[in-house]
Amino acid sequence: MTTLLKGAGQIALLCVFSLVMNKLVDFFHLKIPGSILGIFIIFTLLQTKIIRLEWVELGAKWLLAELLLFFIPSAVGIIKYKSVLVNDGVYVTMVIVFSTAIVMACTGLVAKKIAERKEQKPS
Known part of the structure; x- marks a missing residue:
């Protein structure tokens, strides 16, 4: 059960991060999609060890596993x-x-x- 809650929390965190990036792109009128900016920032934060992989790994793996459903x-x-x-x-x-x-x-x-x-x- 804790794995389920941990994964759900990580997915929520990634969704909030995505929404914030979209709002940031809108606010600054950037010509790059918020999702791409978000991926770049998450990658940078992971590489610089500001956020640890364990904080997002379980949720990200689930989202990638269910990626096909998002294209239906x-x-x-x-x-x-x-x-x-x-x-x-x-x-x-x-x-x-x-x-x-x-x-x-x-x-x-x-x-x-x-x-x-x-x-x-x-x-």
Whole structure:
């Protein structure tokens, strides 16, 4: 039960952080999404050890595990634009396939670099 409460608290913390970043972007009229700014700031805070990984790890793992559920509304929303799919479906499909391939390749390269760094570090 404590793991459940800890995870829920971490998810709440991440959600509040996301809302604050969105308000900050709106307030300063920045041309970067609040979510991207939030990821950058969380990354910086984790790297500088201002916040510890244990404070957000459980909640972040759960959110990543359930990430697919967050895309279901957008996938269902596409149905409203049937004419776009009929007229430009091939182009949309090509963009999806190529962008997915690029993301997969970049993720693989980054993961490879991280693994190489971990192998080089003495334990």
